[in-house]
Amino acid sequence: MGVEVKVEGLSMAFGRQQVWEDVSLTLPAGEVSVMLGPSGTGKTVFLKSLVGLLKPQRGTVHVDGCNMVRDRERDVFEARKMFGLMFQDGALFGSMTLFDNIAFPLREHTRKKEREIRDIVMERMELVGLVGAEDKLPGEISGGMRKRAGLARALVLDPQIILCDEPDSGLDPVRTALLSQLLIDVNTQIDATMLIVTHNIDIASTVPDNMGMLYRRSLVTFGPREALLTSEEPVVAQFLNGSPHGPIGMTEEKDSATLDAELAMGNGLDFQTREIVPQLEPSPGLPPRAAVHRRRERVLGMLATLPHAAREAILATMPGHTHPTPPPAAPDAETLAMEPLRVDPSTWSPRPEGQA
Numbered sequence: 001m002g003v004e005v006k007v008e009g010l011s012m013a014f015g016r017q018q019v020w021e022d023v024s025l026t027l028p029a030g031e032v033s034v035m036l037g038p039s040g041t042g043k044t045v046f047l048k049s050l051v052g053l054l055k056p057q058r059g060t061v062h063v064d065g066c067n068m069v070r071d072r073e074r075d076v077f078e079a080r081k082m083f084g085l086m087f088q089d090g091a092l093f094g095s096m097t098l099f100d101n102i103a104f105p106l107r108e109h110t111r112k113k114e115r116e117i118r119d120i121v122m123e124r125m126e127l128v129g130l131v132g133a134e135d136k137l138p139g140e141i142s143g144g145m146r147k148r149a150g151l152a153r154a155l156v157l158d159p160q161i162i163l164c165d166e167p168d169s170g171l172d173p174v175r176t177a178l179l180s181q182l183l184i185d186v187n188t189q190i191d192a193t194m195l196i197v198t199h200n201i202d203i204a205s206t207v208p209d210n211m212g213m214l215y216r217r218s219l220v221t222f223g224p225r226e227a228l229l230t231s232e233e234p235v236v237a238q239f240l241n242g243s244p245h246g247p248i249g250m251t252e253e254k255d256s257a258t259l260d261a262e263l264a265m266g267n268g269l270d271f272q273t274r275e276i277v278p279q280l281e282p283s284p285g286l287p288p289r290a291a292v293h294r295r296r297e298r299v300l301g302m303l304a305t306l307p308h309a310a311r312e313a314i315l316a317t318m319p320g321h322t323h324p325t326p327p328p329a330a331p332d333a334e335t336l337a338m339e340p341l342r343v344d345p346s347t348w349s350p351r352p353e354g355q356a
């Protein structure tokens with residue numbers, strides 16, 4: 001199973017440019033999370049900080065006992081072997097065949113024999129649907145195939161954590177949908193902790209267990225997917241609706257005068273509530289995702305802390321749940337304990353509040 005990534009109080013600046021400040025979140029072990037955010041808000045910088053390639057000035061990133069920000073480089077190098085990285089452009093070597101590209105981390109970081117390397121590479125190529133393309137050069141294949149090759153390469157060292165930076169960039173909608181399914185299938189098969197940076201609303205609404213958003217130098221929110229998908233936070237709602245009206249502008253954030261003028265002209269924040277589409281299931285023939293059961297228990301434990309709409313959306317996905325008459329507000333922990341969750345108690349046993 002994947003390992004948890006715990007980020008606390010992380011702040012990063014380049015000279016006088018503050019990228020983000022005081023970011024705290026936990027990527028739950030084995031679950032899939034997505035980080036959203038307008039361009040330039042520091043999502044790639046965040047991924048690089050998790051893996052210790054960039055060193056934020058303040059805060060910690062704990063992965064299996066290692067602080068990726070402050071520990072000795074030798075220890076960080078070792079801990080980095082738990083990660084598989086999939087970059088925006090696939091980051092393949094143009095002069096190497098796909099086979100050699102995917103084999104590269106094994107030849108670089110292990111002493112495995114070529115026969116063993118061949119077995120691993122072919123297994124990963126099969127997982128991402130690239131069998132038959134071993135001898136192709138990256139320049140001879142489509143963008144979607146390059147992405148899948150990048151993912152196969154990220155998987156060869158059996159990572160416990162997979163970080164994907166805009167895996168959908170440059171893909172058409174059909175290939176984006178296929179990639180979404182592939183990400184869920186990979187999670188099903190290796191149960192790794194995954195963080196996907198994307199602008200793609202379809203991926204955001206169908207793939208992750210959890211979602212967060214970076215904006216204006218901070219983490220606006222991070223939590224169960226239902227919390228973001230039902231959020232009334234203007235910046236989140238604007239982003240999810242892909243609307244030009246709202247706080248996000250072409251220069252990342254509009255000044256407040258522009259926003260006030262827009263509101264005065266009637267371009268209000270009248271976002272439609274997005275219908276929550278079900279999360280993708282593993283492809284036929286695969287077992288259920290182990291993360292789903294763990295996540296449900298975890299989310300039930302934090303239910304009292306979530307807004308009403310998010311609670312309702314979460315409960316609606318649970319077996320045994322009968323649709324309740326809406327309570328006036330999110331109940332406190334005591335109320336929750338008395339009249340718990342309207343789920344079949346033989347199926348779920350909620351944890352005490354705050355327990356992850």
Ligand SMILES: Nc1ncnc2c1ncn2[C@@H]1O[C@H](COP(=O)(O)OP(=O)(O)OP(=O)(O)O)[C@@H](O)[C@H]1O
Nearest residue numbers: 014017019037038039040041042043044045046199
């Ligand atoms: N090595 C670096 N040195 C100086 N500034 C940097 C460095 N890397 C990133 N930046 C700056 O940090 C900010 C955030 O960049 P980043 O690439 O993380 O944004 P992003 O949210 O991933 O954007 P996009 O969605 O467009 O890919 C940008 O202003 C960028 O210029």
